[in-house]
Amino acid sequence: MRVTELANALNTTPDTVRYYTKIGLITPIKSPSNGYKTYGEKVQQRLKFILSARQLDFSVEEIKNILIESDKGHTACPLVREIVERHLAETEKQFQATLLLREKLRNAIDDWQSKPNKAPTGHMICHLIEGDECEGDNNE
Numbered sequence: 001m002r003v004t005e006l007a008n009a010l011n012t013t014p015d016t017v018r019y020y021t022k023i024g025l026i027t028p029i030k031s032p033s034n035g036y037k038t039y040g041e042k043v044q045q046r047l048k049f050i051l052s053a054r055q056l057d058f059s060v061e062e063i064k065n066i067l068i069e070s071d072k073g074h075t076a077c078p079l080v081r082e083i084v085e086r087h088l089a090e091t092e093k094q095f096q097a098t099l100l101l102r103e104k105l106r107n108a109i110d111d112w113q114s115k116p117n118k119a120p121t122g123h124m125i126c127h128l129i130e131g132d133e134c135e136g137d138n139n140e
Contacts (some may be wrong), residue, residue, distance in 0.1 A: 006039045010048055017047065023060065025050055025067060057087055 007014045017039070020026045026047050028037035039047075046067070053063045062083050069076040108128070118127050 001039050001044065002036065003039070006044060006047065009044060010051060012047075012051060016051075020047060020050055025060070025064060056084070058083060 001009065003014045003017045007017045017026070021028060021037075026039070026043045028039050028043065030037050050063055050067075053066070058066075066076040066079055066083075069079055112128050115128060118124075120126070124130050
């Protein structure tokens with residue numbers, strides 16, 4: 001199977017296939033007669049794994065480490081679990097930070113609804129963000 005055929009089979013782009021070939025995660029077989037690169041079923045399975053791992057936000061380096069373990073004949077499952085647990089913890093932290101930001105934004109909207117619009121001054125661009133304490137502050 002050629003680059004475009006592999007890409008179509010896995011619903012990705014030829015550039016994606018070329019990228020993973022270039023960085024060595026998949027390896028085509030080069031035909032001695034015409035020099036064309038072809039990808040076999042094993043490579044297709046490997047690329048399918050790579051694409052699935054990327055959908056779980058695995059980095060290229062993490063995927064490379066998993067493939068190294070697999071290529072050695074070792075189970076990569078403990079490594080995969082460790083990576084997923086780490087990603088989940090990071091995602092939870094980001095989610096909590098997003099919830100906090102959402103609450104701050106809601107509070108700002110509620111607070112700012114009754115405040116007037118003001119033109120910028122030499123000491124303030126927008127009093128909503130900078131606060132009213134900037135008014136008349138000539139200490140700078």
